[in-house]
Every structure is written in C-alpha cells, then in structure tokens.
Amino acid sequence: xxxxxxxxxxxxxxxxxxxxxxxxxxxxxxxxxxxxxxxxxxxxxxxxxxxxxxxxxxxxxxxxxxxxxxxxxxxxxxxxxxxxxxxxxxxxxxxxxxxxxxxxxxxxxxxxxxxxxxxxxxxxxxxxxxxxxxxxxxxxxxxxxxxxxxxxxxxxxxxxxxxxxxxxxxxxxxxxxxxxxxxxxxxxxxxxxxxxxxxxxxxxxxxxxxxxxxxxxxxxxxxxxxxxxxxxxxxxxxxxxxxxxxxxxxxxxxxxxxxxxxxxxxxxxxxxxxxxxxx
Amino acid sequence: xxxxxxxxxxxxxxxxxxxxxxxxxxxxxxxxxxxxxxxxxxxxxxxxxxxxxxxxxxxxxxxxxxxxxxxxxxxxxxxxxxxxxxxxxxxxxxxxxxxxxxxxxxxxxxxxxxxxxxxxxxxxxxxxxxxxxxxxxxxxxxxxxxxxxxxxxxxxxxxxxxxxxxxxxxxxxxxxxxxxxxxxxxxxxxx
Numbered sequence: 001x002x003x004x005x006x007x008x009x010x011x012x013x014x015x016x017x018x019x020x021x022x023x024x025x026x027x028x029x030x031x032x033x034x035x036x037x038x039x040x041x042x043x044x045x046x047x048x049x050x051x052x053x054x055x056x057x058x059x060x061x062x063x064x065x066x067x068x069x070x071x072x073x074x075x076x077x078x079x080x081x082x083x084x085x086x087x088x089x090x091x092x093x094x095x096x097x098x099x100x101x102x103x104x105x106x107x108x109x110x111x112x113x114x115x116x117x118x119x120x121x122x123x124x125x126x127x128x129x130x131x132x133x134x135x136x137x138x139x140x141x142x143x144x145x146x147x148x149x150x151x152x153x154x155x156x157x158x159x160x161x162x163x164x165x166x167x168x169x170x171x172x173x174x175x176x177x178x179x180x181x182x183x184x185x186x187x188x189x190x191x192x193x194x195x196x197x198x199x200x201x202x203x204x205x206x207x208x209x210x211x212x213x214x215x216x217x218x219x220x221x222x223x224x225x226x227x228x229x230x231x232x233x234x235x236x237x238x239x240x241x242x243x244x245x246x247x248x249x250x251x252x253x254x255x256x257x258x259x260x261x262x263x264x265x266x267x268x269x270x271x272x273x274x275x276x277x278x279x
Numbered sequence: 280x281x282x283x284x285x286x287x288x289x290x291x292x293x294x295x296x297x298x299x300x301x302x303x304x305x306x307x308x309x310x311x312x313x314x315x316x317x318x319x320x321x322x323x324x325x326x327x328x329x330x331x332x333x334x335x336x337x338x339x340x341x342x343x344x345x346x347x348x349x350x351x352x353x354x355x356x357x358x359x360x361x362x363x364x365x366x367x368x369x370x371x372x373x374x375x376x377x378x379x380x381x382x383x384x385x386x387x388x389x390x391x392x393x394x395x396x397x398x399x400x401x402x403x404x405x406x407x408x409x410x411x412x413x414x415x416x417x418x419x420x421x422x423x424x425x426x427x428x429x430x431x432x433x434x435x436x437x438x439x440x441x442x443x444x445x446x447x448x449x450x451x452x453x454x455x456x457x458x459x460x461x462x463x464x465x466x467x468x469x470x
Binding site: 040043047143226247249 | 362365369391393396402403405406436468
C-alpha cells in the first residue's frame with residue numbers, strides 16, 4: 001500500500017513539473033501541469049494504461065525502449081486514470097484491478113484493433129419534425145487496407161413502442177390448421193390486427209438499426225449533432241470498465257475510468273445486453 | 280506438383296509480408312511525420328492569430344484565410360462546443376475563419392499553450408493514415424465601448440491525414456509523405 005502511495009506521489013510530481021513541447025512560437029503560455037496531466041485523447045488513455053509513454057508524456061515508448069510496458073510505470077499511470085472526484089470507485093477495487101492488470105506474471109493490455117471495446121455515442125436527430133435523442137453503439141472493424149468504426153446497434157425511444165408483442169390470451173395467433181385453408185386467415189395478421197408482430201416466432205426481436213437506416217433513407221430522420229461519447233471496455237479478463245471524458249478544473253481530467261466492475265460468471269453478457277439496450 | 284505449389288504459396292506470402300512491411304510506419308518515420316504535422320498545426324495557429332487580430336487589414340486577413348484553407352483536406356469542418364452545452368455546432372473551415380474575423384472585439388489576443396499531444400497513426404480503409412493532434416488555445420477579447428473582457432481556453436483536436444505520394448524530379452520518381460489537416464473538434468475547457 002505504502003509502495004502504491006509512493007508511486008502515485010512520484011507520478012503526480014513528475015507530471016506537474018512537465019515543461020511540455022509547445023507549438024513553439026514566442027509568447028506561448030506555460031502549462032502549469034494541468035494539461036500535461038490530463039488524458040487528452042483516448043489514444044493517450046491506451047498509452048498510459050499500457051505503459052507506453054514516458055511520465056512527462058514527451059516520449060512514446062516502443063518495444064525497444066527499456067521502460068516499454070514496465071509494470072511499475074503502468075501501476076503509476078493506471079492509478080491516475082480513475083475519475084477520483086465523482087465516480088466513487090473504492091480504493092480496494094482500484095488496487096485489485098491495478099494488481100490484476102499490471103501483474104508481472106500475467107500482465108493484461110488494451111489493444112486498439114482487438115474486439116471487446118465499444119463506443120457509446122449520444123446524438124440528436126430530427127425525427128418527423130421533432131428533436132429526438134439517439135444512442136449508437138459502435139465498434140472497430142477491419143476494412144480494406146485499414147480499420148473503421150461501424151454502427152453495431154441503435155437505441156431510439158420512438159421505435160421501442162412500435163413492437164409490443166401482446167402475451168397470453170391478449171396475443172392473436174394463426175391457428176395450427178391454417179395451412180389447410182391455404183392461409184386464407186392471414187387477413188387477421190395483416191388487415192385486422194394492430195399488432196402484426198403477434199404472428200412472429202417467440203425468438204423474434206426487431207432489428208432497430210435496419211428500421212433506423214430505412215427511416216433515414218425515407219428522409220424521416222435528419223442528423224443534427226453529437227452531444228456525448230463514452231467507451232465500454234471488456235478487454236481485461238474478469239473486469240469491465242467505462243471511460244468518460246471529464247472537462248473540469250484541476251489535474252484529474254480528460255479520459256478517465258468512471259465505472260469499474262469485477263465480473264462474475266454471466267455478468268459480461270448481462271452488461272452487454274444492458275449496453276445494447278436488449279433487456 | 281505439391282512442392283511447386285508450396286513454393287509458390289511461400290513466395291506469395293513472403294511478397295505480401297514485404298509489401299505490408301513497406302506500408303508500416305517505423306518509429307523514426309512516425310517522428311518525422313509528427314514534426315511535419317506539427318509544422319502545419321503551427322502554421323494554422325499563426326494564421327488563426329493573424330485572422331483574429333483586429334489590426335489585420337481585411338484584404339490581408341482574406342489572403343491569410345486562403346493560405347489557412349490550403350492546409351486542410353476538402354470538406355474539413357470545425358465542430359465547436361462550449362462549457363454550457365456539449366452539442367457540437369458545425370462550421371466549414373472558411374466559415375469558422377470568417378466568424379473569427381467578424382468578432383466584435385476591439386482587441387483580440389490569441390495565444391497557445393506549450394503543450395500538445397500527437398496520437399499514433401492508424402490506417403483507414405483507403406490506405407491513408409489518420410492521426411489527431413491536440414493543442415490548447417487561449418483567447419482574450421476586449422470591447423472598449425462596453426468594457427467587456429471575454430476570455431476562454433479551448434482544446435483543439437485536429438485530424439491529420441498522412442499519405443505517401445510520388446513526384447518526378449529530374450526524371451526520377453521520388454516518394455514522400457504528405458500531411459493534410461482534417462476536421463477539428465474545438466472544446467471549451469474549464470481552465
């Protein structure tokens with residue numbers, strides 16, 4: 001414990017006294033250490049988490065560098081990658097996480113191109129003349145000569161009530177001998193019923209993304225703006241964490257861990273269902 | 280026949296690996312590209328300060344706007360948000376400069392913090408590389424008539440596109456890496 005405190009103090013001191021490499025022209029303002037300490041891009045979150053940059057942030061480490069992915073460097077960095085002002089993650093949980101991630105026997109790293117991390121993007125669209133919130137779940141995939149972000153799911157309230165499949169005695173059905181009548185009673189599904197989804201299999205779940213894309217093509221949906229982004233990480237075995245951007249005064253700013261969960265059996269699937277709004 | 284096939288397959292794989300390796304950017308090359316990109320960002324910073332300066336003549340500001348626009352890939356946009364709202368307002372680069380020039384302050388002072396962050400370069404589907412440079416800008420505007428003094432600090436996340444190009448010099452083909460600026464995200468900070 002005392003060792004962790006020492007590492008933390010060492011890091012804080014070093015980050016605060018950073019001179020930085022400015023854009024150089026005369027009259028530049030000297031950073032008091034706050035911007036140096038801030039995790040300015042998610043890219044820097046990856047570097048710090050993996051121990052791939054120097055404490056002062058001036059050097060990116062590569063495999064040939066002696067401190068590349070050094071466990072003590074990582075412990076120091078990761079302890080600074082938590083939101084310490086609002087998130088309330090217990091010190092004990094943080095320590096367990098740090099020890100698990102930066103252990104010398106089985107260190108775990110974040111890998112940009114690997115699956116297991118998602119962006120959640122909050123946007124505003126105009127839907128049939130009304131401003132509506134839309135949430136996109138996005139992931140990275142290989143494409144052509146490189147990589148791209150793609151939309152994996154969309155969460156859009158106006159679509160949710162479109163498909164309320166009745167249950168029990170409320171649910172219409174096509175009786176099991178309908179085939180003998182050449183399905184003439186299909187009229188019930190497509191003409192008389194207000195809930196045609198009643199006639200779908202138990203396993204049916206609507207593809208909201210397909211509907212969203214269709215509505216866009218019909219010019220019923222118009223993009224207005226983006227108003228928030230956060231990231232979900234499942235790349236570390238047995239753990240889930242969420243990364244948010246904190247724009248506030250002080251040194252604990254930028255992209256930081258705002259939520260940390262130690263996963264038990266089945267927890268990952270439950271969390272993914274929650275994130276994808278499939279509950 | 281089988282041996283011939285294996286040999287052919289081996290040669291094919293080896294060639295592909297060499298081709299792939301040629302497209303990778305070494306740390307030394309990355310550092311050179313970073314410097315080139317930072318030069319462009321430095322130029323942009325200089326141009327922004329000139330455009331925003333009230334003492335700059337209209338014709339000169341327009342000329343500088345042209346130069347600044349040339350740094351950007353076609354269609355690049357500025358996405359601006361403030362402390363009060365996270366919603367992004369979008370401006371074409373030229374429109375952003377014009378708004379900066381039209382600000383109603385008698386005195387405008389734009390300076391930059393001595394800190395920056397240059398991301399890794401990632402390859403996109405068309406083969407070009409993309410990166411992001413983060414810089415911080417301090418803006419101070421004073422209106423003599425109203426005595427209003429406005430100050431803000433913004434974080435600018437600037438997209439850079441990196442592409443290998445070729446040119447002919449004295450009949451020889453020379454390859455070089457070119458950097459263009461892309462979309463810029465401007466966020467007001469609490470600093």
